[in-house]
Amino acid sequence: MPLRRNPQGLQGLTQIGQGLGTLDREVFEAVAESPSPLLDATMPRLSWAADHSKLWFAVAAGLVATRHPSTVRGAIRGVVSLGVTSLVTNQFAKRVWKRPRPNRATVPLHRQSRRFPTSNSLPSGHSASAAAFAVGVGLENPPLGLGLALLGGLVGLSRVVVGAHYPGDVFAGFGIGAGIAVLGARIVPPIVPTQVLAADPLRVDTPPRPDGKGVVLVINPASGGGTGSRVVDEVREALPAAEIVELGDDADVAAALDEAAQRADVLAVGGGDGTVSCAAGIAVKHGIPLAVFPGGTFNHFAKDIGCDTVAKTVEAIRRGSVACVDLVCMDDDRIVINTASIGAYPRFVRIREKLEHKIGKPLATLYAMVLTLRHAEPVRISYDNKTLQTSLFFLGNSTYLPSGFAPSRRTRMDDGLIDVRILETGRRFARLRIITSLMLGRLERSPLYHELRVPEFSFSVVDGSTILAHDGELGSECTGADFSVKYRALPVFRPLP
Known part of the structure; x- marks a missing residue:
């Protein structure tokens, strides 16, 4: 038995479409006829800035200049999304949906764009590019993407104000641009920063040492290209009661640290990560806390515990600020700190x-x-x-x-x-x-x-x-x-x- 068409259903859809088209034109005319010095002054300039995506390329250049990883990734993703969207909108979408441009007769002359586009009105290419760029950036850096989305919304509004598009064209452009950016995220997912969840720091009750009494510092003044000598001078001035053991280039560092730990309440060390690794094992062996002064080339351990300067280590000693950190034991006889x-x-x-x-x-x-x-x-x-x-x-x-x-x-x-x-x-x-x-x-x-x-x-x-x-x-x-x-x-x- 042949299927019967439902003319009432088709007629209903047609009526809905006609109603939306009428509403679209009425909103356009209301915006065009509304007197607003603010719109007159800003919207034509904003629309011109977004021509050929000049605005978004300038924003992308500024984001790349920050060198912040998520910001740079966002700028790259935004520009790529914009490029794909522009191609799809101009070479495909505008040829599929044929809709004439609005009648500019109701738009004041000082608002109208200098060059009136001749392509089909649906969808708005400016709006599609704005959404693609803003969503692309937001996938890598959400707070930044939110701000750009607001700017993109204003760009879409400007296309209605200057008489280039109906509001429906703008919303269609937003949908295409955002959809292409999201699809790009499915192909090349954005990088999500790793979050490390852990318990609160384990603090150790340690008496304050305002003058460094009980601290024994073992250091080679020549370490770190002369950095060790500067550490010695700063510690001697800031912690006058601390004992400082200065080593030569041919000294046995492990033996010196072990000897110092036997008479120290706090074992302090100045040097690179290799020296700090040795000191950490000796401090654990003698059951005393360790103080680290950055005196090497990179000082990764000192930086990661927050003691990237001598002043910070000195302040922690003065306040008795101590917490426990992990060590990795390698083959039961060597310590890895980094x-x-x-x-x-x-x-x-x-x-x-x-x-x-x-x-x-x-x-x-x-x-x-x-x-x-x-x-x-x-x-x-x-x-x-x-x-x-x-x-x-x-x-x-x-x-x-x-x-x-x-x-x-x-x-x-x-x-x-x-x-x-x-x-x-x-x-x-x-x-x-x-x-x-x-x-x-x-x-x-x-x-x-x-x-x-x-x-x-x-x-x-x-x-x-x-x-x-x-x-x-x-x-x-x-x-x-x-x-x-x-x-x-x-x-x-x-x-x-």
């Missing part, structure tokens, strides 16, 4: 840190990754019942941020976890796939990238041995290693809220 690595990871970090202040961290990371993967000697390792080939292996004390293969900071150092990140390079076209994923901001989603956070970790080298570096020291050859967390084992002076 990181351990095999393969070419130390080379990767050196290249990245050398360039990131000149060209920005994203480009520096990409360049360092390309060089490292090109020249690195791969290592085959076994862990957790799997065997893989890697050129970059990173292990950190506590969780590092951000996710991906450019970890740079820790917001907490007492979460009881080891942060392990491995790039697998033994699969087909692995290097090309890694570089492509890094360029698209999707490395952490690549099957070649492995990231885990565990309280213990062990690996073994399948073919011979490899060099294991830790805390800035080159280390020695090994055939494998066992790592375990010493949860909140080290009481350390640090600023506390």
Whole structure:
């Protein structure tokens, strides 16, 4: 039996469409006829600024200049979304929906745009581009995207005020631009900052030491290219009762720290992360708190506990501000305070840190990754019942941020976890796939990238041995290693809220 059409249903839809069209024209005429000095002064200029997306390209340039990671990513995503939207709107949408432009006779001459467009009215290209850019930026940086969305809304309003579009054209443009930006986020997801949840800091009751009594500082004045000498002078002036043990270049640092710990209430150390790692193990052995003065080249541990200057460490000692942090024990006899690595990871970090202040961290990371993967000697390792080939292996004390293969900071150092990140390079076209994923901001989603956070970790080298570096020291050859967390084992002076 043939299907019967429902003429009443079609007639109802037609009537709804006609009603919306009438409402659209009435709103347009109401806006055109409304006297407003504010609209007269601002809307034509804003509409002109958005011609050919000049406004959004200028905003994008300003966002990139900030060099803030999420802001730069937002600017790039916004511009790409805008470009795709412009192509879809002008080459497809305007040819499918044919609607004549509004009658400008009701629009005051001083409001009208200089060049009246001749293309179809539906949808508004200016509005589509505005929505695409604002939503694209907002996917990476929501607060910034909200502000740009308000600006985009004004751009859409300006197209009605100057007589170029009906309100319905503007809303259609907003929908197309926002939809394309959201679709782009499904293809290349935005980067979501990792949040580390942990318990409150474990404070240790320690008496204030306003003059540094009971503190023994072990330091080489020549360390850090002369930084150690400056630390000695500042500590001597700020903590006159502290004992300062100055070492020579050929001194046995471990023996000096152990001897100092036997008579100290507080063991203080000045130097790089390798020296601090040694001091941490000795402080735990003698059951006394550690104070760290930044006296090395990078001082990653000192920065992460909030003691990136001598003044901050001095203030913590004076106030008796102490909290416990984690340590990682390696093979039961060595302490890791920051990181351990095999393969070419130390080379990767050196290249990245050398360039990131000149060209920005994203480009520096990409360049360092390309060089490292090109020249690195791969290592085959076994862990957790799997065997893989890697050129970059990173292990950190506590969780590092951000996710991906450019970890740079820790917001907490007492979460009881080891942060392990491995790039697998033994699969087909692995290097090309890694570089492509890094360029698209999707490395952490690549099957070649492995990231885990565990309280213990062990690996073994399948073919011979490899060099294991830790805390800035080159280390020695090994055939494998066992790592375990010493949860909140080290009481350390640090600023506390």
